[in-house]
Amino acid sequence: MRGVSRASLEEVTRRLDAVLESANAATLGHELFEVVSLLEQEHSLRRWLADQANPAESKSGLIGHLLESKVSPATIIVVSDIVQAKWSGTRDLVDAVEQAAVFATVAGVEGEQRLGELEDELFRFGRIVAAEPGLRSALTREGVAAEHKRTLVENLLSGKAGSATLALISQVVTRPRGRTLEQGIDHFGRLVAERAQRYVAVVRTAVPLSGAQQERLRNVLTQVYGRAIHLNIEVAPEIVGGLSIRVGDEVIDGTVAGRIAEVRRRLAG
Template sequence: MRGISRTSLETVDERLGSVLASADTAALGRELFEVAALLDREHTLRRWLADPANPAEGKSGLAGNLLEAKVSPATILVVGDIVQARWSNPRDLVAAVERAAVFATVAGAEGEQRLGEVEDELFRFGRILSGEPELRAALTNEAATPAAKAELVGSLLGGKSDPATSALVTEVVTRPRGRTLEQGLEYYGQLVAERAQRYVALVRTAVALSDAQQERLRTTLSRAYGRPIHLNIDVDPKVLGGLSIRVGDEVIDGTIAGRLSEVRRRLAG
């Protein structure tokens, strides 16, 4: 997000923190995801709530009337804060609700210092999908009901991962919002990292890195970006040698495969 939306997001995040301190955060996360799904479906409502010409009090009043008796007071409070803020476009408003849902879902893990585990589990599940085409096909099967997909996720992750991880994977699988499974998992992983106030570096390497190598790389990147770095390491023989590192939109490609690709590009040009 940029401009007005970025400023609004900072205000919403600050307000959300005070709500999370006393709310049933798991329930809050579920309800906020439902609100995001509602806004996805109802285009007219989404546009009206994001229209800066409409009064802020009217927006929060409408949202409260629609949600009353369906969700908790905490959810109405969070949604009211979001719709009263100014957004560059309606999609930014929906993204703010989804972001708040993710933050609420992981609040329990955050309180127990387990955000790093949730990040790792989301990343590992994405890697499992890349190596299990039949599983991926089952989770993306348009003929399967959301309930059936959620049950499959539960059988895979229930009791084996953090409850927040299971909840986020279920959301990605049942309501992808135009993203692929891999994109959804990566996006939620980035939000979890942001909640932990650090960046995620996706590292592709031909061979596994030792603990010492990982620590040196983490330290180097943290100094370069001025923030703690969480490493997601993808061992991929196709890179041939060296490392490819992506932090946000920035890619540092020091792989042999990357250099060969650049040579081929220049020759073709």
């Protein structure tokens, strides 16, 4: 988000933190995801709510009327704050509700200082799906009931991942919002990292890195980016040697395979 939407997102996130102090975080996260689904389905509603020409009080009143008796008071407060803010477009408004849902879902994890484990669980699930075409097909196939997909995710992760991980992956699988499965997992992973006030570095290496090597790499990247770094490491023998590091949209390719590919591009040019 940029401009007015960025400023609004910062404000509604600050107000969300105040609500989370007394709300049931898991319930709030679940209900906010339900609101995301509602807004995705109701095109006219989300356009009206995002229209800056409409009075903020009217938007809040409409949301209160629609959600009353269906969700907790905390959810109505958060959604009212969001719809009263100014957004550059409908997508930004719905994204703000989704981000609030993710932040609420992981709020309990924050208290247990398990955000790093949650990031790892999301990343590992993404790698498993990438390596199992049959599983990916089962989770993304159109026409399959959302409940069936949710049950499959629960069976896969039961006893292997935390409740927040299960909730986020279930959301990605059942309500992708136009994202691929991989994009959805990556997006939620970045939001978790943002909540932890750090960046995620996806590191591809030909051989496993020792604990000391990981710590040195983490320290170097922290100095470069000026923010704490969480490492997601993928062993990929096909890169031959060196490291490939992606932080957001920036890629640092120091692999042998990358250098060979660059030479081939130059020769072809």
